Amino acid sequence: MTDARPTLILLSGLLCDHRLWRGQALALAERVRVVCPDLARDDSLGAMAERVLAAAPPRFSLGGQSMGGYLALEIYRRAPQRVERLALVCSNAHADAEAQRQRRLDAIALARAGRFGQVVAAQAAVLFSPAAQEDSALAALFRAMADTIGPEGFAHQQQAIMGRIDSTPTLPTIACPTLVLGGGLDRLTPPELQQAIAAAIPGAVLEIVADAGHLAPIERPEAVAAALARWLDRPAA
Secondary structure (H helix, E strand, C coil), X not given: CCCCCCEEEEEXXXXXXXXXXXXXXXXXXXXXXXXXXXXXXXXCHHHHHHHHHHHCCCCEEEEXXXXXXXXXXXXXXXXHHHEEEEEEXXXXXXXXXXXXXXXXXXXXXXXXXXXXXXXXXXXXXXXXXXXXXXXXXXXXXXXHHHHHHHHHHHHHHHHHHHCCCCCCXXXXXXXXXXXXXEECCCXXXXXXXXXXXXXXXXXXXXXXXXXXXCCHHHHCHHHHHHHHHHHHHCCCC
């Protein structure tokens, strides 16, 4: 039987997989078919984008968290006519600075030297809000997702992130209903960065989840699902 629901593709961030979006997929299941592609196989956003586009229907709504947001912008550049709506969650439009690139290279080296657990712990320390860092269930979920990605998947993702271009010139060209969502306690992509992204996109809606960090979809799944539902209510491009 053919699934008549429209497709929502949700792209996960660094060291995360489909479980990042589990709460949103469940909440939105009656209205959309949620697809969460594997993003651990390619070492460039271009290759990731082509893999996602090859498996996607002709038209779809698209959302991404952090690295997934970088990828969503790459997909939009390649196929704007296929993207009905765009959601950028705790993401960034700028390319890496040199210091950021070096930190990523150092993390790759640690992971490949058998210290992947140390890398995962360091990531969790900055990704979660202070309260979420004390939540053992969230910590276990993040570790499980990271273990699934593994050291080589992590290296692929970091190489893709380091190779991304500056997407700020893309923002004013976005012509579909766009949600920019941030966490009020996000230290990596703070609210002021989300405000700047939203201001650069014509007609974008900005939503800040006050008590969430960088991993807002698992820290505050209901709030993120509600924001996505409001976004899906907007007429498609």
